[in-house]
Amino acid sequence: MERFEVAPGAVFVPDYLDMDLQRELLAACRAWASGPAGMRTVRTPGGGAMSAKQVCLGWHWYPYKYAPTVEDGDGRPVKPFPEWLGRLANEAVAAAYGPGAPADRYDIAVVNFYDGDARMGMHRDQEEKSLAPVVSFSLGDSCTFRFGNTETRTRPYRDVELHSGDLFVFGGASRLAFHGVPRVRPGTSPQELDLKGRLNITLRVSGFDRPAGT
Numbered sequence: 001m002e003r004f005e006v007a008p009g010a011v012f013v014p015d016y017l018d019m020d021l022q023r024e025l026l027a028a029c030r031a032w033a034s035g036p037a038g039m040r041t042v043r044t045p046g047g048g049a050m051s052a053k054q055v056c057l058g059w060h061w062y063p064y065k066y067a068p069t070v071e072d073g074d075g076r077p078v079k080p081f082p083e084w085l086g087r088l089a090n091e092a093v094a095a096a097y098g099p100g101a102p103a104d105r106y107d108i109a110v111v112n113f114y115d116g117d118a119r120m121g122m123h124r125d126q127e128e129k130s131l132a133p134v135v136s137f138s139l140g141d142s143c144t145f146r147f148g149n150t151e152t153r154t155r156p157y158r159d160v161e162l163h164s165g166d167l168f169v170f171g172g173a174s175r176l177a178f179h180g181v182p183r184v185r186p187g188t189s190p191q192e193l194d195l196k197g198r199l200n201i202t203l204r205v206s207g208f209d210r211p212a213g214t
Ligand SMILES: O=C(O)CCC(=O)C(=O)O
Pocket: 110, 112, 120, 125, 136, 145, 179, 180, 181, 200, 202
């Protein structure tokens, strides 16, 4: 398997997921997208809306914190984070960093759906307490993924083309680097995958204590 270190601790692994696994993940995303606590438009405090639609598992992210329920939506408990997804995250970390990489308790998934000309501005994933690596899988349309530095939203950054099945892991010195999706390429989803648009599944470790009963 080819691996490219884009920045220290940021590793790009093209073609990581085979088509069967991509299909399984797509089916899972469709189930997660349905309500309650389903896919929604995220509104920012400034009154804007994110163009990528989002659904979370394990902990619900909304600008700019986590909650056990969909505070900014239907108020329902966030869907559980399945154990198999945690195994997939740890396998992906080992594929990116090598078999000696420590396993962790992955407990958050953020699923982003990009259709048409949706995009995502430069930001840091910084609402987690844990600094465990972020694991990101891509399905469907290709995109430009911009991976920057920890100081500024601007250069230096590197643009990587992410295709369906690709893996990107960022941890270590790059865990709090700015990153974003300046463009997706509509109509580039593989024929074998029944998906119009792009799905991104981002797996994270919260480092939070779960309150009892949730
Ligand atoms: O869609 C992507 O590849 C990136 C998503 C992302 O950065 C996020 O959900 O925080």
